Amino acid sequence: MKNESEYSGILIFAEQQEGKIHPISFELLGKGRELADRLGEELSAVLLGHNMKDVAKELIYHGADKVYLFDHPSLRDFDIVLYKENIVDLVKEIKPKFFLVGATHLGRSLAPRVAAALETGLTADCIDLQLDEKGDLIQIRPAFTGNILAHIKTRTRPVMTTIRYKIFEKMKPDTSRKGEIIERKVKLIENTGTRVLRKERERTVNISDAEIIVSGGRGLKKPEDFKLLRELAELLGGVVGSSRPLVDQGWISKDHQVGFSGNTVKPKLYIACGISGSPQHLAGMRDSKIIVAINIDPSAPIFRVADYGIVGDLYEIVPQLIKEIKKRKFGDD
Amino acid sequence: MNEMHIIVLIKEVPDMNKVKFDAERGVIDRSSAPGEINPFDLNALETALQIKEKLGGKITVISMGPPQAERSLRDALARGADRAILLTDKRMAGADTLATSYTLASAVKKVGNFDLIICGEKTVDGDTGQVGPEVAELLKIPHVSYVSEIREVSRDRLIVVSELGDAYLIELKLPGLITVTKDINEPRLPTFKDKMRARKAVIDKWTAEDLSDVADINKFGFSGSPTMVVKVIIPQERVKSCQIFKGENAVKDLVDIFEKKGVLK
Numbered sequence: 001m002k003n004e005s006e007y008s009g010i011l012i013f014a015e016q017q018e019g020k021i022h023p024i025s026f027e028l029l030g031k032g033r034e035l036a037d038r039l040g041e042e043l044s045a046v047l048l049g050h051n052m053k054d055v056a057k058e059l060i061y062h063g064a065d066k067v068y069l070f071d072h073p074s075l076r077d078f079d080i081v082l083y084k085e086n087i088v089d090l091v092k093e094i095k096p097k098f099f100l101v102g103a104t105h106l107g108r109s110l111a112p113r114v115a116a117a118l119e120t121g122l123t124a125d126c127i128d129l130q131l132d133e134k135g136d137l138i139q140i141r142p143a144f145t146g147n148i149l150a151h152i153k154t155r156t157r158p159v160m161t162t163i164r165y166k167i168f169e170k171m172k173p174d175t176s177r178k179g180e181i182i183e184r185k186v187k188l189i190e191n192t193g194t195r196v197l198r199k200e201r202e203r204t205v206n207i208s209d210a211e212i213i214v215s216g217g218r219g220l221k222k223p224e225d226f227k228l229l230r231e232l233a234e235l236l237g238g239v240v241g242s243s244r245p246l247v248d249q250g251w252i253s254k255d256h257q258v259g260f261s262g263n264t265v266k267p268k269l270y271i272a273c274g275i276s277g278s279p280q281h282l283a284g285m286r287d288s289k290i291i292v293a294i295n296i297d298p299s300a301p302i303f304r305v306a307d308y309g310i311v312g313d314l315y316e317i318v319p320q321l322i323k324e325i326k327k328r329k330f331g332d333d
Numbered sequence: 334m335n336e337m338h339i340i341v342l343i344k345e346v347p348d349m350n351k352v353k354f355d356a357e358r359g360v361i362d363r364s365s366a367p368g369e370i371n372p373f374d375l376n377a378l379e380t381a382l383q384i385k386e387k388l389g390g391k392i393t394v395i396s397m398g399p400p401q402a403e404r405s406l407r408d409a410l411a412r413g414a415d416r417a418i419l420l421t422d423k424r425m426a427g428a429d430t431l432a433t434s435y436t437l438a439s440a441v442k443k444v445g446n447f448d449l450i451i452c453g454e455k456t457v458d459g460d461t462g463q464v465g466p467e468v469a470e471l472l473k474i475p476h477v478s479y480v481s482e483i484r485e486v487s488r489d490r491l492i493v494v495s496e497l498g499d500a501y502l503i504e505l506k507l508p509g510l511i512t513v514t515k516d517i518n519e520p521r522l523p524t525f526k527d528k529m530r531a532r533k534a535v536i537d538k539w540t541a542e543d544l545s546d547v548a549d550i551n552k553f554g555f556s557g558s559p560t561m562v563v564k565v566i567i568p569q570e571r572v573k574s575c576q577i578f579k580g581e582n583a584v585k586d587l588v589d590i591f592e593k594k595g596v597l598k
C-alpha cells in the first residue's frame with residue numbers, strides 16, 4: 001500500500017451507452033464536486049467511447065475540472081477488459097484519492113475488475129458518502145436486505161465505490177464553466193476475450209427513471225389484470241411495476257420487477273396494489289417519496305412503510321381510483 | 334482433448350427470511366437461522382449441470398467459509414457436482430470482497446485446468462456482486478456479468494445474453510467466467526437417493542497453509558481486506574405513521590392527497 005499523501009483529487013467514471021452519458025455520471029459529478037470543494041482538490045472524469053469530444057464538454061458543464069478522454073472506434077461498445085486496462089493505467093498515473101463509479105450493471109461489472117487490478121478496496125452500491133474529520137471517505141451502504149446501514153472505510157488508495165442511481169443531485173449544467181479535456185492515447189488489445197455481437201433487446205420500460213409507479217403483487221388474480229394497473233399508471237403519467245412472483249410466473253417482464261433481485265426505484269409516488277411488503281420488495285422501493293398501499297390485509301407489512309393506505313380489495317379500490325381521477329382530470333363522470 | 338471442467342463458486346448464507354440481526358454487536362446472528370446455498374449460486378450450479386449434460390465433463394464446487402459450510406457443499410454434490418472443496422481456516426475469516434476473491438482465485442489456480450467458472454450474480458447477505466469479476470481479474474480471464482441466457486456453448490466459447498439495462502448478446506472466449514441471474518434457469522432439487530450418496534462423499538478441506546504454494550496467505554482474511562465496517566446503524570423506523578383512509582370517502586381522500594402533492598397533472 002502506497003503513501004497516502006501521493007493521492008489527491010476525485011475521479012468519476014463517466015458511463016456512456018451509444019454515445020449518450022448515463023445520468024448517474026452527472027449525479028456522481030454533483031456529489032464529487034461537493035466533496036472536492038470541501039477537500040480543496042480537483043474533480044476529474046474518465047470517459048471512454050468513440051466521437052465523444054462534444055459529449056466530454058457536458059461533463060465539464062456538470063462540474064468536472066478535467067476530463068480524461070479515451071476516444072477510439074474500438075471503445076464505442078463497452079469491452080470490460082479494454083476499459084479496465086485503460087482506466088487502470090490512468091489511475092496509476094493520476095493517483096486519485098477517491099474513484100466513484102455508478103452502480104449500474106455495467107459499473108458493477110467494471111469496477112470490481114479495476115479494483116482487483118489495483119488491489120484496492122471497493123464498496124458496493126453506496127447510498128451516501130461523508131468525509132470524516134481527517135478527510136477520509138465514509139461510505140454508507142444498505143446491508144441485510146436494507147435493514148441496516150453499514151459505514152465503511154477503506155485503507156488502500158484510491159478508495160473505490162459504486163454509487164446507487166438517483167441518490168445524489170446533479171448540478172445545473174453551466175455552459176460557461178471552464179475545464180480541460182485531455183485526450184489520452186488508447187491502449188489497444190488484440191483479443192480481450194469478449195465481443196459484443198449485438199444489442200439483443202431494449203428494455204421494455206426504464207422503471208428506475210419513472211416518477212410514478214403502480215405496482216401489482218400476488219393480490220392480482222390473473223395476468224390480464226395488469227391492464228387495470230396500467231390504466232391507473234397511464235392516467236397518472238407513470239408505469240407499471242411488479243413484485244417478483246408475478247415476474248417468475250411470466251405475467252410481466254423482468255424489466256418491471258421492483259426489489260432486491262430486480263430494480264431499485266425512487267419515484268415521487270409508488271402505489272403498491274396487493275403487495276405484502278416483504279423485505280426483498282421493500283429493499284427496492286422504500287426510498288420512494290410517497291408510498292401508497294392498497295391491501296386487503298390490514299396487518300400487511302407494506303403498511304409499515306406506506307405514507308397512505310386503503311385497506312380493501314384492489315379490484316374495488318383501483319377502479320374507483322381510476323374513476324375519481326378521470327372525473328377530476330377531465331370532469332367526466 | 335481432455336474433458337470440459339467447470340468450476341462453480343458458492344457461498345453458504347443464512348436464510349434471510351429467518352435470520353436475526355444482533356443490533357448490539359452490529360452483526361448477523363448466524364446461529365439464528367440455518368445456512369443454505371446462496372439462492373443465486375443454485376442458478377450458477379444449475380447452469381453448470383446443464384452444460385455438463387450437453388458437453389460432458391466435470392464440475393468442481395469451491396466455497397470459502399466456516400467448517401459448517403460443509404453441508405452446503407454436500408447439497409451441491411447431491412445436486413450433481415462431482416467434487417467439492419471447502420476453504421476453511423481462521424486466517425480466512427473477516428474477509429472483504431477483495432480478500433475473498435483472492436482466496437477463491439488462489440484455490441482455482443491450485444485446482445488448475447478449468448474451462449469455465451460460474452458464479453451467482455451476488456449473494457443475499459453481502460449483496461455486492463463483486464467477487465465474480467474480481468476473481469476473473471485476478472485469474473486474468475475475461476468475464477461477462479448478469480448472464481440471463483446461454484445461447485451457444487462449446488469447448489472454447491460461449492454466446493450469452495447479458496442484462497446491462499438493455500440486453501446484449503456477447504461472445505465469451507474460454508477459459509472465462511460468467512455470473513448468472515436468477516432468470517437463467519430453475520434449479521433442480523436433489524432426490525433422496527442423491528442426498529444419501531452425498532452424505533457419504535468426501536469433501537476436500539483446504540487451509541491457508543494448503544494454498545501457500547500458490548498464494549500469499551497474508552492477503553487472506555481480515556489482514557488482506559482493505560475495507561472495514563466502522564459502524565452499523567439501524568435506520569430509525571419512520572416516525573410518521575401510515576394514514577389509513579376508510580369508508581365511503583377513502584378513495585376521494587386519497588385523490589385529494591394526489592392533488593395536494595401535485596401528482597395529478
Ligand SMILES: Cc1cc2nc3c(=O)[nH]c(=O)nc-3n(C[C@H](O)[C@H](O)[C@H](O)COP(=O)(O)OP(=O)(O)OC[C@H]3O[C@@H](n4cnc5c(N)ncnc54)[C@H](O)[C@@H]3O)c2cc1C
Nearest residue numbers: 217218219243244259260261262274275276280296297314
Ligand atoms: C433471493 C431472493 C430475492 C428476492 N427478490 C425479490 C424482488 O426483487 N422483488 C420482490 O418483490 N420479491 C423478491 N423476493 C420474493 C419476496 O420474498 C416475496 O416472496 C415477494 O415479494 C412477495 O410478493 P407479493 O407481495 O406480491 O406476494 P405476497 O407476499 O403473497 O402478498 C400478496 C398480498 O396481496 C394481498 N391481497 C390479496 N388479494 C388482494 C386483493 N384482492 N386486494 C388487495 N390486496 C390483496 C395479500 O393480503 C398480501 O399481502 C425475493 C426472494 C428471495 C429469496
